[in-house]
Amino acid sequence: MNAPDPRPIRPLPEILINQIAAGEVVERPASVVKELVENAIDAGASRVDIELEEGGVRLIRIRDNGSGIAAEQLPLAVSRHATSKIANLDELEAVATLGFRGEALPSIASVSRFTLSSRRAHDEHGSALQIEGGKIGEVTPRAHAPGTTVEVRELFYNVPARRKFLRAERTELGHIEEWLRSLALARPDVELRVSHNGKASRRYKPGDLYSDVRLAETLGEDFANQAVRVDHSSAGLRLHGWIAQPHYSRASTDQQYLYVNGRSVRDRSVAHAVKMAYGDVLYHGRQPAYVLFLELDPTRVDVNVHPAKHEVRFRDSRLVHDFVYRTLKDALADTRAGMTAQEIGAGAAHPAEGGSASAMPGATASSFGYV
Ligand SMILES: Nc1ncnc2c1ncn2[C@@H]1O[C@H](COP(=O)(O)OP(=O)(O)OP(=O)(O)O)[C@@H](O)[C@H]1O
Ligand SMILES: [Mg+2]
Structure with a gap:
């Protein structure tokens, strides 16, 4: 018996292409918040306002004071494979921005009711562009302060299969808060304000990485009070941050934050x-x-x-593994479980050997000569 004739091969419609990409990039409201806040940071914003309703399912509105987008570029910003961040393979291989794929906005816009409004500092007025059901509208004038606002309403309204997997408001909000916590740790220079259902719910004030304020704000006083500061460089690698003393261990991996060149990643x-x-x-x-x-x-x-850029691949992963192991092993050898910050500062750390460890909080750490 002959096999039936094959179905003809056809190019997919643009909206479906974007929805397929959204399948990988946009898992839940927290992924939308991640992509939009990363765009704000790539645009040099020093302040980002995050407004949420119903765990982000009903509304996510992210406003920044970054560079803004030219009115005539708004349609490009929501077009697939269009980006201002890289232009060739060399730039991809050396990329320093959080985004580079040029697909976050079109993906999000294909699964929500979406508005992008923006204004550059020297523009006379702002402009806006609306997308619904994948259809791009006209660019229209819109009052807007310098910077960009992206509004995402009714996430997955047109993808019932995805909507079904959304969890309770609390759970979705929890995922957003967890991601914001990891961002707040890495970018204390950026002020973040969050509101949920019309009420201010969180504010990360701007500060310095080692001012120690963000550490206590994000992971709590307990972590901040006993964490050991690490900062070590060798063979072109630098590892810095905080590690908990062994007596402060956890039942789960919930307080393990790793950033590679500022990007929050998981790496086994x-x-x-x-x-x-x-x-x-x-x-x-x-x-x-x-x-x-x-x-x-x-x-x-x-x-x-x-x-979704949750992982990276090191060209020399053995070297990275050994560097991290050695650095932390030395740092931990310099601490004693149960010692107070003063005791460690007074005796156990060895700044002359490269200063691999000192105890927090930062207010006293500076007097140890590491900060
Ligand atoms: N908040 C913003 N401020 C200024 N420009 C923005 C902002 N958000 C997006 N853009 C512009 O729109 C372009 C497209 O954004 P999009 O997030 O889709 O892609 P990307 O950030 O370049 O790459 P990725 O898909 O990896 O996030 C960006 O390259 C940038 O030029
Ligand atoms: Mg992006």
Whole structure:
């Protein structure tokens, strides 16, 4: 028997292409918040306002004071594979911005009721562009302060299969808050204000990375009070941040924050190196808590391996693993479980050997000579 004739091959309609991309990039309201706030940060914003309704399902409105977008470029901003962030392969391989794929806005716009409004500092007035059901409207004048606002209403209104997977308002809000916490840790220079259902719910005031305010605001006083400051460089790699002393261990991995060149990522090899560094000083089954920033030349790490950019690939992952392991092992050897900050500052750390560890809080850490 002959096989039936094949169905003809046809190009997919634009909206479906965007919805397929959205399937990878937009899992839930928190993914929308992530993409939009990352765009604000890439645009140099020092302040981002995040308004949410019903856990972000009904409304996500993100306003920034960044560079803005030219009126005639608004349609391009919501077009697939259009970006201002890279122009060729060399720039992709050395990318330093959080975004580079040119697909977040069109993906989000294809699964929501979407409005983009913007104004550059020297524009006479702002402009706006609306998209509904994948249809791009006209660019119209709109009053707007310098910066950009993106409004996303009724996420997944046209994708019932996805809508079904959304959880309770609290749960979705929790995911958004968790992501904002990880951003707030890495970018204390950016002020973040969050409101939910019309009520101000959180505000991260601007500060410095090692001012220690954000650390307590995000992870709590307990973590901040006993965390050990780490800062070590070698072979073009730098690892800095805070690690919890072994007595402050967790039952889960909920306080493990890793950033590679400022991007929050999960990396099994680095997580393994940290776990090994704690090794026998941690009780069985307990998890270490840490906030670690790994910095290296962007050409030594591939960020283009995951559509939502949750993972990276190191060109020399063995070297990275060993560097992280060694740095933290030395830092932990310099601490004693249960010692107070003063005791560690007075005796156990060795600034002359590169200053791998000092105790927080930052107010006293500066007097130890590491900050
Ligand atoms: N808040 C913003 N302020 C200024 N420009 C913006 C803002 N949001 C988006 N843009 C512009 O729109 C373009 C498209 O944004 P989009 O998020 O779709 O892609 P991207 O950030 O370039 O890459 P990615 O898909 O990886 O996020 C950006 O390259 C940028 O030029
Ligand atoms: Mg983006």
